[in-house]
Amino acid sequence: MDASRVRNFCIIAHIDHGKSTLADRILEQTHAIASRNMKAQLLDSMDLERERGITIKAKAVRLNYHAKDGSDYVFNLIDTPGHVDFTYEVSKTLYAAEGALLVVDASQGVEAQTLANLHLALDANLTIIPVINKIDLPSAQPEKAQEQLVELGFLPEESILASAKEGIGIQEILEAVIKKVPPPKSDQTAPLRALVFDSVYDVYRGVIVFFRVKEGVIKKGDRILMMRTANEFEVLEVGVFTPEMQPADSLSAGEVGYLIANIKNVSEVKVGDTVTLATNPAAEPLPGYKEVKPMVFCGFYPVIPNEYGILKDALDRLKLNDAALLFEPESSSALGFGYRCGFLGLLHMEIIQERLEREYNIDMIATSPNVRFRVINNAGEELEVDNPAKLPDPGSIQKILEPFIKAQIIMPPDFIGPIMELCQGKRGIYKNTQYVTANRVLISYELPLSEVVFDFYDRLKSLSKGYASFDYEYLDFRESDLVKMDILVAGEPVDALSFVVHKEKAYYKGRELVTKLREIIPRQMFEVAIQASIGNKIVARETIAPLRKNVIAKCYGGDITRKRKLLEKQKEGKKRMKKVGRVDLPQEAFLAILKITD
Amino acid sequence: MNGGLYIHIPFCAAKCAYCSFNSIPAEKNSPLIKRYFEALKLEIGRSDGGEAASVYFGGGTPSFAGAELLADTLLAVRTKYFVPPETEITVEVNPGTAGKDFFRKMKEAGVNRISLGMQSSDDATLKYLGRLHTNSDTENCLSEARAAGIENIGLDLIYGIPGQSMRDIEKEAAKLLSLAPQHISTYCLSIDEGTGMFERVHKGELPELSEDLAADMYYLLKDRFSVKYSHYELSNYSLPGRESRHNEIYWNYNDYIGFGAGAASKRGSRRMSNESGPEKYMELIKRNDSAILFEESLTEETQLKETVFLGLRLLRGIDLAGWKTRFGKDFLFLFEKQFEKLAGLGLLEQKDGFIKLTREGLFLSNEVFVEFV
Numbered sequence: 016m017d018a019s020r021v022r023n024f025c026i027i028a029h030i031d032h033g034k035s036t037l038a039d040r041i042l043e044q045t046h047a048i049a050s051r052n053m054k055a056q057l058l059d060s061m062d063l064e065r066e067r068g069i070t071i072k073a074k075a076v077r078l079n080y081h082a083k084d085g086s087d088y089v090f091n092l093i094d095t096p097g098h099v100d101f102t103y104e105v106s107k108t109l110y111a112a113e114g115a116l117l118v119v120d121a122s123q124g125v126e127a128q129t130l131a132n133l134h135l136a137l138d139a140n141l142t143i144i145p146v147i148n149k150i151d152l153p154s155a156q157p158e159k160a161q162e163q164l165v166e167l168g169f170l171p172e173e174s175i176l177a178s179a180k181e182g183i184g185i186q187e188i189l190e191a192v193i194k195k196v197p198p199p200k201s202d203q204t205a206p207l208r209a210l211v212f213d214s215v216y217d218v219y220r221g222v223i224v225f226f227r228v229k230e231g232v233i234k235k236g237d238r239i240l241m242m243r244t245a246n247e248f249e250v251l252e253v254g255v256f257t258p259e260m261q262p263a264d265s266l267s268a269g270e271v272g273y274l275i276a277n278i279k280n281v282s283e284v285k286v287g288d289t290v291t292l293a294t295n296p297a298a299e300p301l302p303g304y305k306e307v308k309p310m311v312f313c314g315f316y317p318v319i320p321n322e323y324g325i326l327k328d329a330l331d332r333l334k335l336n337d338a339a340l341l342f343e344p345e346s347s348s349a350l351g352f353g354y355r356c357g358f359l360g361l362l363h364m365e366i367i368q369e370r371l372e373r374e375y376n377i378d379m380i381a382t383s384p385n386v387r388f389r390v391i392n393n394a395g396e397e398l399e400v401d402n403p404a405k406l407p408d409p410g411s412i413q414k415i416l417e418p419f420i421k422a423q424i425i426m427p428p429d430f431i432g433p434i435m436e437l438c439q440g441k442r443g444i445y446k447n448t449q450y451v452t453a454n455r456v457l458i459s460y461e462l463p464l465s466e467v468v469f470d471f472y473d474r475l476k477s478l479s480k481g482y483a484s485f486d487y488e489y490l491d492f493r494e495s496d497l498v499k500m501d502i503l504v505a506g507e508p509v510d511a512l513s514f515v516v517h518k519e520k521a522y523y524k525g526r527e528l529v530t531k532l533r534e535i536i537p538r539q540m541f542e543v544a545i546q547a548s549i550g551n552k553i554v555a556r557e558t559i560a561p562l563r564k565n566v567i568a569k570c571y572g573g574d575i576t577r578k579r580k581l582l583e584k585q586k587e588g589k590k591r592m593k594k595v596g597r598v599d600l601p602q603e604a605f606l607a608i609l610k611i612t613d
Numbered sequence: 614m615n616g617g618l619y620i621h622i623p624f625c626a627a628k629c630a631y632c633s634f635n636s637i638p639a640e641k642n643s644p645l646i647k648r649y650f651e652a653l654k655l656e657i658g659r660s661d662g663g664e665a666a667s668v669y670f671g672g673g674t675p676s677f678a679g680a681e682l683l684a685d686t687l688l689a690v691r692t693k694y695f696v697p698p699e700t701e702i703t704v705e706v707n708p709g710t711a712g713k714d715f716f717r718k719m720k721e722a723g724v725n726r727i728s729l730g731m732q733s734s735d736d737a738t739l740k741y742l743g744r745l746h747t748n749s750d751t752e753n754c755l756s757e758a759r760a761a762g763i764e765n766i767g768l769d770l771i772y773g774i775p776g777q778s779m780r781d782i783e784k785e786a787a788k789l790l791s792l793a794p795q796h797i798s799t800y801c802l803s804i805d806e807g808t809g810m811f812e813r814v815h816k817g818e819l820p821e822l823s824e825d826l827a828a829d830m831y832y833l834l835k836d837r838f839s840v841k842y843s844h845y846e847l848s849n850y851s852l853p854g855r856e857s858r859h860n861e862i863y864w865n866y867n868d869y870i871g872f873g874a875g876a877a878s879k880r881g882s883r884r885m886s887n888e889s890g891p892e893k894y895m896e897l898i899k900r901n902d903s904a905i906l907f908e909e910s911l912t913e914e915t916q917l918k919e920t921v922f923l924g925l926r927l928l929r930g931i932d933l934a935g936w937k938t939r940f941g942k943d944f945l946f947l948f949e950k951q952f953e954k955l956a957g958l959g960l961l962e963q964k965d966g967f968i969k970l971t972r973e974g975l976f977l978s979n980e981v982f983v984e985f986v
Contacts (some may be wrong), residue, residue: 057664071810317705540958540980563828565979566801566847573619573877576884576909579986582922586983 018201028118029126037179045078073256091271100360109139111227114196121155127484199269207231209290222278236267242300248276309357314382316353329375404510416492426483440613441466538562617862621873633805667859676706678720689764708747716761734788767796786837795855889898930969
């Protein structure tokens with residue numbers, strides 16, 4: 016293929032600024048609508064796919080575009096992961112392209128993820144085409160968005176005004192891709208180096224790896240080597256999505272596509288790895304590879320102990336398509352057998368939790384999230400602890416380090432006060448303030464991640480009435496004055512309620528948590544004491560008086576079915592609680608710590 | 614078929630603020646009420662017939678419909694069912710809706726028991742509850758009924774009303790005892806969704822009574838009434854031999870037939886209930902054979918469960934020998950785990966061949982029942 020007629024690009028945007036709609040519209044303009052007579056065939060193949068249960072999500076689509084200059088071009092539109100926890104994956108995807116459409120909502124303007132993504136794209140040396148989207152909305156202020164883009168270094172005439180919804184500006188965008196995005200370099204003689212930027216698992220075909228050939232050629236039958244993991248595979252198929260899967264003889268430098276090589280698990284294929292030929296390997300892998308490590312942890316426990324196996328199967332299945340999800344068996348004296356799971360961030364955690372509950376219908380208790388701490392003990396040894404309950408005895412600890420992040424928050428200036436107060440309360444270290452435009456201000460903070468996992472995002476949104484947007488990246492581990500707080504219910508320590516907290520906030524948090532727990536835990540048949548302790552020292556205590564009333568003191572005549580159903584409902588409610596010692600704890604109890612404001 | 618007969622009269626002069634029963638406000642002597650009684654007669658006439666173990670007119674406010682319609686219905690019952698002499702025939706009456714004439718006609722028709730919706734002896738409280746009567750209406754009603762020769766009279770009392778104090782309950786108890794009824798039913802006010810009161814509590818206009826205070830009131834009433842009356846069911850007290858036979862049919866898990874909107878029946882292992890909207894009920898009766906909207910077949914397991922949670926409502930408890938005769942298995946064999954647990958919590962006990970709630974267990978009875986469902 017003539018590389019000068021190839022354009023590789025992706026779309027980057029803040030959430031809800033219209034990335035997917037624009038992608039759909041580009042697909043329509045270049046493929047499905049242009050080749051109307053192909054439609055029947057396409058549908059057939061889709062039916063076939065459906066029959067076989069194949070629903071592979073294309074991470075890169077090849078499109079043919081007949082340009083105004085009369086020539087035909089090949090576009091590879093590469094999909095970028097949609098949220099903040101996947102910064103590394105986003106950056107690798109960007110390295111697979113030469114250009115990016117930076118979509119900005121005409122009424123919202125530049126947001127935190129707009130900036131974060133723009134910086135990632137500039138780091139990857141991409142040509143940026145700014146697109147001001149949703150200009151059809153009554154609330155659209157394209158000139159303001161344009162002003163903001165000018166502040167970011169773009170020329171006023173560079174921005175394309177568009178409405179993906181109404182199909183406005185699409186042609187102009189496609190023409191700009193041809194004119195501005197450089198064609199890929201194409202060195203086909205060098206040894207193969209292809210960048211892995213994504214992978215998905217399919218029940219029938221195994222793992223489908225998405226890659227960009229940087230140098231050389233890859234073809235069916237090649238024996239390949241993953242340079243970072245040293246795994247070797249035989250290529251069974253290479254090809255492109257158009258959007259249906261279309262095998263090809265070979266893919267060469269500059270092209271984007273997929274390969275299938277009998278790979279069983281997405282964990283065997285690391286995003287950012289370099290594919291080369293086992294027989295003629297490249298000297299060096301492509302730069303920029305990082306081992307992705309989970310940053311946020313929590314425990315998942317089935318409410319009903321014998322659903323442990325179901326939980327394990329569900330996690331195994333999710334893991335097939337999510338290399339970033341880590342889990343290992345864990346047992347809690349309070350909750351029994353479960354899994355400690357590691358996630359890239361809070362959103363990632365929420366997604367997994369929701370999928371377990373919704374798709375796999377598992378009734379489970381999620382413990383409150385925490386970060387990984389680094390503990391240096393008296394012997395000078397370093398250990399990593401991802402469960403507060405497992406923090407060693409305070410006497411044996413020399414120091415504890417915790418991860419810090421760099422947070423960037425964009426908002427209208429009216430909210431600076433409350434948002435800075437929030438960050439200060441979260442032990443934030445103020446870095447700087449920068450006006451993006453007269454009514455958009457960016458503040459940067461360094462924050463302990465452990466503070467961000469507790470109710471930061473929700474409070475940010477409520478304090479700013481939804482106007483603040485937030486993005487972060489990991490910095491480093493820093494020493495902090497941290498202590499472990501234990502919670503005792505009816506005299507028994509509940510390991511799943513332990514948390515690590517900064518010493519200055521310990522008393523306050525302990526007090527607030529026992530108060531919250533007193534509200535959340537239903538009255539039992541006996542008096543229940545709830546205590547918070549640091550080491551052996553009780554710092555707070557509340558008492559739940561025994562239950563005295565639970566009765567249907569009313570006649571419903573002969574409607575006994577209704578009475579029985581009321582009782583069955585009560586029983587269902589009891590079943591959903593976790594018995595810890597003699598006490599029934601509702602699921603909310605394990606997340607109560609998240610409800611405490613600083 | 615033999616069983617207790619329940620006849621539902623859904624009409625009231627007005628809906629009370631706390632009421633979540635199947636009732637609707639209606640005009641006195643309105644065509645709606647007359648049409649409803651026509652439908653009732655049709656439904657009774659179409660039923661299988663048999664022997665009545667009891668007859669109970671509940672509501673709503675049966676007395677609001679007037680003596681003629683009730684007597685007429687009772688006649689329809691008698692043409693289809695054998696009602697032996699001495700059979701308990703109860704009519705629910707609201708004070709202010711019935712006088713001398715009403716009770717005379719009821720007595721003539723064979724009614725021998727009145728359940729009087731007194732609810733409170735305090736006029737301010739009655740007003741608060743949205744009741745249309747005063748305490749003197751209650752007292753008049755009571756003496757008119759007695760004068761007419763109806764000597765088995767039950768009074769209903771509501772406690773646990775927002776704002777009520779222990780002193781108020783003391784007064785209610787004393788007043789009730791001074792009226793010397795044969796039967797007392799006490800109901801802890803529950804503020805159910807869909808009632809006027811629920812709305813007001815929800816908006817924060819009314820405080821909710823604390824659970825502890827409600828429990829204290831329950832046990833105070835129990836102790837006051839138990840001096841003269843037998844506390845024979847969670848919420849009910851009677852003089853010897855004056856227990857509500859009709860309600861005992863429910864608690865003993867025997868058969869009953871319900872007529873009217875929303876009425877439920879149990880025949881052996883089947884339970885059914887009618888459409889609850891009066892208009893729809895009438896329509897269904899006119900068009901079809903029955904107005905049954907819900908029907909379930911009770912598995913043996915369900916029957917066991919229900920027998921337990923109904924039987925334990927009686928203070929004497931579940932008769933272990935009777936249980937074995939009925940189900941062929943020992944109660945303690947079937948429910949050993951539950952019994953051990955609940956006995957350990959001090960809610961359930963075994964005494965003289967009966968399994969029963971302890972004193973503490975009475976106001977926590979749902980904690981016990983859920984273990985069995």
